[in-house]
Amino acid sequence: MKRTPINDLFQHVGQTVCIEGFVGANRNLGRMQFLAINDGTGTAQIANDKKGETGQLFAESIKALTKGSTVRIEGTVTKLEKSPFIEVIPSSVTATSHAEAPLPIQADSSLDLQMDHRHVSLRDPKNHLIFCIQTTFEHALREFWVKRGFVEIHSPKLMGTPSESGAELFELDYFGRKAYLAQSPQFYKQMAMAAGMGSVFEIGPVFRANPSFTSRHDTEFTSVDMEMSWVNSHEDVMAMEEALLTHAFKQVKKKHGKEIQELFGINIKVPSTPFPRIAFADAIQLLEKQFNHKIPAGSDLDPQGERYLHDHFRKTTGHDFVFVTDYPAKFRAFYHMRYPDRPDTTKSFDLLYRGLEITTGAQREHRLDVLAQQAAEKGLSQGPLQHYFNFFRHGCPPHGGCGIGLTRILMKMLDLENVRQVTFLYRGPNRLEP
Amino acid sequence: MKRTPINDLFQHVGQTVCIEGFVGANRNLGRMQFLAINDGTGTAQIANDKKGETGQLFAESIKALTKGSTVRIEGTVTKLEKSPFIEVIPSSVTATSHAEAPLPIQADSSLDLQMDHRHVSLRDPKNHLIFCIQTTFEHALREFWVKRGFVEIHSPKLMGTPSESGAELFELDYFGRKAYLAQSPQFYKQMAMAAGMGSVFEIGPVFRANPSFTSRHDTEFTSVDMEMSWVNSHEDVMAMEEALLTHAFKQVKKKHGKEIQELFGINIKVPSTPFPRIAFADAIQLLEKQFNHKIPAGSDLDPQGERYLHDHFRKTTGHDFVFVTDYPAKFRAFYHMRYPDRPDTTKSFDLLYRGLEITTGAQREHRLDVLAQQAAEKGLSQGPLQHYFNFFRHGCPPHGGCGIGLTRILMKMLDLENVRQVTFLYRGPNRLEP
Numbered sequence: 001m002k003r004t005p006i007n008d009l010f011q012h013v014g015q016t017v018c019i020e021g022f023v024g025a026n027r028n029l030g031r032m033q034f035l036a037i038n039d040g041t042g043t044a045q046i047a048n049d050k051k052g053e054t055g056q057l058f059a060e061s062i063k064a065l066t067k068g069s070t071v072r073i074e075g076t077v078t079k080l081e082k083s084p085f086i087e088v089i090p091s092s093v094t095a096t097s098h099a100e101a102p103l104p105i106q107a108d109s110s111l112d113l114q115m116d117h118r119h120v121s122l123r124d125p126k127n128h129l130i131f132c133i134q135t136t137f138e139h140a141l142r143e144f145w146v147k148r149g150f151v152e153i154h155s156p157k158l159m160g161t162p163s164e165s166g167a168e169l170f171e172l173d174y175f176g177r178k179a180y181l182a183q184s185p186q187f188y189k190q191m192a193m194a195a196g197m198g199s200v201f202e203i204g205p206v207f208r209a210n211p212s213f214t215s216r217h218d219t220e221f222t223s224v225d226m227e228m229s230w231v232n233s234h235e236d237v238m239a240m241e242e243a244l245l246t247h248a249f250k251q252v253k254k255k256h257g258k259e260i261q262e263l264f265g266i267n268i269k270v271p272s273t274p275f276p277r278i279a280f281a282d283a284i285q286l287l288e289k290q291f292n293h294k295i296p297a298g299s300d301l302d303p304q305g306e307r308y309l310h311d312h313f314r315k316t317t318g319h320d321f322v323f324v325t326d327y328p329a330k331f332r333a334f335y336h337m338r339y340p341d342r343p344d345t346t347k348s349f350d351l352l353y354r355g356l357e358i359t360t361g362a363q364r365e366h367r368l369d370v371l372a373q374q375a376a377e378k379g380l381s382q383g384p385l386q387h388y389f390n391f392f393r394h395g396c397p398p399h400g401g402c403g404i405g406l407t408r409i410l411m412k413m414l415d416l417e418n419v420r421q422v423t424f425l426y427r428g429p430n431r432l433e434p
Numbered sequence: 435m436k437r438t439p440i441n442d443l444f445q446h447v448g449q450t451v452c453i454e455g456f457v458g459a460n461r462n463l464g465r466m467q468f469l470a471i472n473d474g475t476g477t478a479q480i481a482n483d484k485k486g487e488t489g490q491l492f493a494e495s496i497k498a499l500t501k502g503s504t505v506r507i508e509g510t511v512t513k514l515e516k517s518p519f520i521e522v523i524p525s526s527v528t529a530t531s532h533a534e535a536p537l538p539i540q541a542d543s544s545l546d547l548q549m550d551h552r553h554v555s556l557r558d559p560k561n562h563l564i565f566c567i568q569t570t571f572e573h574a575l576r577e578f579w580v581k582r583g584f585v586e587i588h589s590p591k592l593m594g595t596p597s598e599s600g601a602e603l604f605e606l607d608y609f610g611r612k613a614y615l616a617q618s619p620q621f622y623k624q625m626a627m628a629a630g631m632g633s634v635f636e637i638g639p640v641f642r643a644n645p646s647f648t649s650r651h652d653t654e655f656t657s658v659d660m661e662m663s664w665v666n667s668h669e670d671v672m673a674m675e676e677a678l679l680t681h682a683f684k685q686v687k688k689k690h691g692k693e694i695q696e697l698f699g700i701n702i703k704v705p706s707t708p709f710p711r712i713a714f715a716d717a718i719q720l721l722e723k724q725f726n727h728k729i730p731a732g733s734d735l736d737p738q739g740e741r742y743l744h745d746h747f748r749k750t751t752g753h754d755f756v757f758v759t760d761y762p763a764k765f766r767a768f769y770h771m772r773y774p775d776r777p778d779t780t781k782s783f784d785l786l787y788r789g790l791e792i793t794t795g796a797q798r799e800h801r802l803d804v805l806a807q808q809a810a811e812k813g814l815s816q817g818p819l820q821h822y823f824n825f826f827r828h829g830c831p832p833h834g835g836c837g838i839g840l841t842r843i844l845m846k847m848l849d850l851e852n853v854r855q856v857t858f859l860y861r862g863p864n865r866l867e868p
Binding site: 003020022023038039040041066068069070096097098099100103104117118119120121122123128131132134135136138139142143146149150151152153154155156157158159160161170171172173174175177179181188191192194195196197198204205207209211219220222229230232366367387388390391392393394395396397398424425427429430432433434 | 437454456457472473474475500502503504530531532533534537538551552553554555556557562565566568569570572573576577580583584585586587588589590591592593594595604605606607608609611613615622625626628629630631632638639641643645653654656663664666800801821822824825826827828829830831832858859861863864866867868
């Protein structure tokens with residue numbers, strides 16, 4: 001018999017159906033057994049009369065169903081008198097898998113233990129909702145891009161030379177030579193610009209051999225990347241990104257807003273555009289004046305400074321997002337374009353969401369001579385960059401783009417503490433399992 | 435001035451616009467210079483009168499524009515008399531990047547040389563179209579899944595233990611221990627089933643340290659994966675896959691059919707469902723009877739046999755797709771479920787498209803005791819499988835799924851010879867660059 005999703009049962013009152021699901025509560029009340037089963041679409045109550053003619057056939061098998069086991073039930077959908085509820089009176093009960101009891105984690109188990117048993121911890125409705133939100137969020141991003149003619153790329157994760165600085169790099173043996181895992185699709189999405197692909201996007205894994213254990217770092221994460229040809233400045237990228245994120249937040253609110261309110265107690269706020277912007281130099285001044293938070297000369301913004309900026313802009317504009325622009329060249333990658341009249345300042349930005357950096361972006365330097373000079377200034381050895389430089393030898397549109405951290409957005413959106421909570425299977429310096 | 439996409443120029447006749455693009459043909463005819471520039475949306479002709487009042491200002495800079503350089507032009511959109519065409523009379527010409535001449539590859543350069551200079555070879559309109567098709571194809575897949583409540587996952591590519599047999603595995607140093615690159619998301623998408631995620635999908639990279647140089651293998655490729663809870667058999671997966679692919683082919687035909695016809699001379703055929711099916715044992719018989727092609731007892735289908743099957747089903751049913759089902763257990767992974775009454779036969783399938791295997795799928799064995807026994811029978815050491823086995827200790831829905839090779843589909847759809855032609859940046863045993 002074909003399975004009926006549990007949320008469709010109301011359409012089958014009086015009929016015989018087949019349902020399947022995970023066993024939740026299994027209660028024994030007098031001559032009745034009540035079993036809650038959930039198939040991801042909803043929860044159904046099974047009511048079995050142990051003394052009933054058919055009910056006695058199933059009493060033992062229902063009793064044996066531990067929490068988390070899966071079961072296939074055929075039975076009649078029955079509407080309860082004077083109640084909006086329905087229950088299923090079984091005519092067949094088949095355990096399809098057996099869960100060891102007790103389950104290895106409880107709701108209050110440590111995050112580490114929950115990650116050890118991710119196959120159980122993800123059953124928590126809040127955790128399940130996180131990945132439904134992620135699905136909607138990503139699909140909304142892609143809808144936005146596809147509608148605007150962006151081309152999807154899958155850049156290689158195996159590289160013959162390091163993609164960026166060479167720090168925090170995973171290295172492997174590749175048929176007798178060395179290969180490296182990509183730390184970002186940066187060089188390849190720029191190649192796509194030289195290749196005339198116009199505007200491109202990629203959502204895929206990147207790898208950082210970062211030994212730190214903070215709540216916002218991992219050794220493998222999902223990077224959301226886009227790159228656009230024919231931009232005038234980083235402002236074109238920022239305008240695209242704010243429209244992109246606004247669309248995605250709107251879709252999340254539309255599809256999951258109610259459930260997020262119920263399970264997380266959070267009202268999703270769809271941002272308005274434009275997001276506020278502040279230049280790096282002005283941000284430094286503001287932090288000192290408003291918050292007595294002094295960034296030492298020659299230092300980059302620190303996480304506390306970023307949180308203060310959020311406080312300021314939330315108070316003054318109501319916004320959770322703020323672009324910090326025009327970073328000094330010394331804090332940025334060699335390929336960020338610089339202002340012609342201010343060669344120490346880049347046409348770049350970070351996007352902060354609730355005080356956390358979620359994006360780094362810039363217009364890129366597409367002129368080979370300038371690019372090579374900027375790499376040399378940073379003290380980078382030119383050898384490993386030859387393949388990258390080659391991309392710019394045969395014409396390349398002015399272009400810019402950004403990379404967005406998916407888990408950081410989800411974490412902040414749901415007011416969670418740790419990227420591990422919004423990662424399907426977290427990878428850190430001492431976690432490769434399960 | 436804001437850039438106008440070239441395909442919008444017809445709406446701006448008589449107006450001054452700014453356009454940008456790659457330089458194509460650059461011709462000098464008497465007192466006129468004609469420049470073709472392409473921005474990805476279309477090609478515009480720039481006409482400059484070298485003796486004209488303003489035209490003489492640009493004569494030198496237009497002359498210097500090599501093929502492949504990029505240029506920014508402001509000018510007036512002018513309709514040609516007695517012609518449907520328009521041209522742009524420049525009022526400003528700025529080279530934005532310079533291409534070395536000659537370009538390093540020509541249309542007839544070897545595939546290897548084209549891959550060396552992928553940033554140029556991808557400019558070929560056929561190559562560009564391939565990645566537009568890929569974008570549409572993937573977006574259609576995701577639309578299909580999202581509409582049906584599938585959840586998107588990003589499974590880790592770094593693993594503490596091998597995901598499958600241990601053969602063809604890339605290994606790396608991970609903070610003093612060994613890690614492996616995922617050969618498929620298999621174990622993790624099954625974990626998602628135990629975790630109650632229902633049905634899931636993932637499109638992402640997988641890695642195979644395969645030393646072979648065939649036209650259909652690479653060391654890194656994009657795998658399209660789905661996995662479904664509460665299936666009755668592999669037939670549920672096959673029914674979902676044929677509907678999925680049919681939807682994606684339909685979208686490709688709708689959006690690119692005309693251009694594919696023009697550039698590749700191919701009429702995209704949207705398949706009808708159901709696809710034909712044949713059991714492995716019947717396929718062996720058919721090959722011997724119809725094609726005198728004998729598969730030795732105890733051997734799997736070979737590529738020639740698969741091509742013959744295509745010939746047969748194309749002739750008899752008009753179909754380019756055929757499911758081969760019920761493979762002997764010895765040719766399949768230990769986690770494929772077997773028929774209760776035929777323990778040497780799996781509830782599995784391959785999908786052949788034009789004679790090439792593009793999918794392997796199955797109902798999975800979700801009962802831990804049976805699963806462990808099947809692994810032992812295959813001689814697999816149980817140690818590395820403990821984390822995997824753990825997924826099945828606390829209940830797991832009956833489930834099944836499949837993995838689909840994206841590049842193989844694109845290659846066959848466009849009647850191309852080699853997966854390298856449909857890969858953004860191919861990786862093989864001796865290619866890690868660019």
